[in-house]
Amino acid sequence: MALSSSMMDALKLLEPNILNSPAFSFFEFFKYDTDDLRNENLLLKKDLIERYKKSVRQKTNAHSNALKNDFDAFTKILDKLHLVDDSEDVLENIKWEKITEICNILRKLETSNEKKIRWALLFLLSKGNQIQIDDLKQLVTNFKIPNVDRLLEKIIKTETNSGLDVKFDGTKLVMDTEQKLTEHYIADAIEEKSRRSPGEIEKEILELLDEGSYSNQEISNIIDIDEAVVSRVMTKLRNQNKLVLSSFGNKGFRYYTTNCQNCPFGKTLPSCRKDAISDIVNAIKDAHGVDLTSQDFENVESNQALLNIKRTIMMSKKYTMTKLESNMYENFEKLLEMIVKNSISIKHEKNQKMPDVLVSPNISKLPKIFQIGLKIGIEYEIQLMKTLASKSKKEQLQSDILSKMIKDSNKILHSLDN
DSSP states (O other), X not given: XXXXXXXXXXXXXXXXXXXXXXXXXXXXXXXXXXXXXXXXXXXXXXXXXXXXXXXXXXXXXXXXXHHHHHHHHHHHHHHHTTSOEXXXXXXXXXXXXXHHHXXXXXXXHHTOHHHHHHHHHHHHHTTOSEEEHHHHHHHTGGGTOTTHHHHHHHHXXXXXXXXXXXXXXXXXXXXXXXXXXXXXXXXXXXXXXXOOOHHHHHHHHXXXXXXXXXXXXXXXXXXXXXXXXXXXXXXXXXXXXXXXEEEEOGGGOEEEEEOGGGOTTOOOHHHHHHHHHHHHHHHHHHHHOOOOOGGGGTTOOOHHHHHXXXXXXXXXXXXXXXXXXXXXXXXXXXXXXXXXXXXXXXXOOTTOSSOEEEEOGGGGGSOHHHHHHHHXXXXXXXXXXHHHHHTOTTOHHHHHHHHHHHHHHHHHHHHHHO
């Protein structure tokens, strides 16, 4: 989610160390302790300071002059951000909602070391496209982040993969992408991934898990929600018996699906299965003229798998309807073609009669639906080559070539199955 321009301007002006200063508690004071003042046009600073002294935001018994100086410095910051009109003794035209927005962002920044580093990068970017790593570390030194270098490398890798043009020699960063775009590459991840309500998030997660098994991490990536939020929602749903553990995956990840014995959508297991099969059978009949029966789905073990097949079949009809999808898939095909070409190479030694085909294990990371099409195409090609080979026994060389092609095709199929 992109940061608004006003929020970007605020973070470029505010130094990260503001989280360790009285200004942070003033932001919280303005957010939480001023509801009854928000219809007032003018507010006296001294009245606000007296109210602040009585609030829970006052963490220390600061000397009155020191507190007044800190508050004056804070209101000058608000004035620079055009959030108040600050005169010597009076504040007016207070933008309460914008101040609350900044407070919310600061609270999010407080909980994440990576976001603090992104903030420091943004702050330094506002002064030029070259950032000295020592300056960056100095800005975040009071946070005592133990792994600044690793987090910085992670940020650079993430944004480089997204298209940011950055050079890093270990001591400085040089950003060659246009300034405003660079700022968004660095700063947009500071914003919370979602502003959806807990109810909306629960619904999204349940709908996703009703079509397959996913880990917390996968759910976080798919629906673009912080993993900590996903974890809290998943715990709640498990306690309500709406989820079941599907299986364990790599690195100990747990995979969950909805609980068909306590369906969160109020369906019975048999009726859900019957409806899904009926929809799939009708869609395939309409689109391809192929007649299927419920017996063709006996090996599909779970309702979630059936619902996933149903969704894919239904979406395949949509993909042929609009210019957007047509253009998207034309270009998606080109990307997948590039991946396949880079995953399969031919090595031919001088003394070899036939070249060797080398298949990268990364080919198994292709989208599964694409793998299915690739496998079906290769298997059909193998059958065709076997037929040709059986009719070419008198021509040994041609038969050898066909046999080699069959062997290499099988090698690719084996790699897809890994």
